[in-house]
Amino acid sequence: MIAKQISYFFSACMFLLLMSCNDGTDKTPAAGADADSIVTNTGIVRELPHVKTEPVEFEDGIKTFTSIMAYDSANAGKKPIVLIVPEWWGVTDYIKERAKQLAELGYFALVVDMYGSGKVLDNPKDAGNEAAKYYKNPQLAQERFDNALAIAKSYPQADSSKIAAIGYCFGGAMVLNMARMGENLKGVVSFHGGLENYGITARRGSIKPQLLVLNGDADSFVPVSTVNEFKKEMEAANANMQFIGYPNAKHAFTNPGATAIGEKFKLDIKYDEAADKASWEEMKKFLEKVFS
Numbered sequence: 001m002i003a004k005q006i007s008y009f010f011s012a013c014m015f016l017l018l019m020s021c022n023d024g025t026d027k028t029p030a031a032g033a034d035a036d037s038i039v040t041n042t043g044i045v046r047e048l049p050h051v052k053t054e055p056v057e058f059e060d061g062i063k064t065f066t067s068i069m070a071y072d073s074a075n076a077g078k079k080p081i082v083l084i085v086p087e088w089w090g091v092t093d094y095i096k097e098r099a100k101q102l103a104e105l106g107y108f109a110l111v112v113d114m115y116g117s118g119k120v121l122d123n124p125k126d127a128g129n130e131a132a133k134y135y136k137n138p139q140l141a142q143e144r145f146d147n148a149l150a151i152a153k154s155y156p157q158a159d160s161s162k163i164a165a166i167g168y169c170f171g172g173a174m175v176l177n178m179a180r181m182g183e184n185l186k187g188v189v190s191f192h193g194g195l196e197n198y199g200i201t202a203r204r205g206s207i208k209p210q211l212l213v214l215n216g217d218a219d220s221f222v223p224v225s226t227v228n229e230f231k232k233e234m235e236a237a238n239a240n241m242q243f244i245g246y247p248n249a250k251h252a253f254t255n256p257g258a259t260a261i262g263e264k265f266k267l268d269i270k271y272d273e274a275a276d277k278a279s280w281e282e283m284k285k286f287l288e289k290v291f292s
Contacts (some may be wrong), residue, residue, distance in 0.1 A: 052072075056110070065147065068118075084098055096111065138198060169193060176190050176194075176213075212281060258270055
């Protein structure tokens, strides 16, 4: 547990944990006009008719932020909002692809630019240093999250009465902390995210959204002891949580590039196609339920 600062030991562990996420390499076309198709990380061409993506810039008086939004322009109705908090690499094309996938499902997706200027970091040292700011300062993370949410709510295509958030790795930890901090959301989904509370312990009745936590049972970066502590915390807070563990799935199991990254950096991570697909299906069912 973290109180006022992160120890050197924790920083070292988190460095390895976060490095296991997406390597930051752009693998999809840049955001812009209506997309006709997209090449996924597995090399499969997926048709995305009518999915519109574009950068969204805003300021907080200090920094300029560049988020990415995506929605189906053929659907004239208001769409539930799904915010996506990315891995520690920032607003990569991997996360833009996830936004497009959500837009295909009928949601108004917005990628949260946590760092500012749509920053994408290409090495673990810089990414780790940047991400650590938000582990140490949950209020700063919430400020960035709330700024992006306000922008999403301003779009006429977005239904501001229906809001959820999903996150991957670093982003999974961040969206869980948003729930701990009382964000008024319908649902929160964490894909192989950190489960420590990073300075914010949930209080009884403080968690408003329903939670879906998708974890790899073989994730050595999230040991059984951490899982058990997290479950105890959520039970004490009376959280409405569904926790799913995938047998034999390791950390970063939704990232098709994880196996190569693990081999490169000698990390215990691996892509698991079955767990990736199964967890996405669980997210789809979960969002349908919380928005119904």
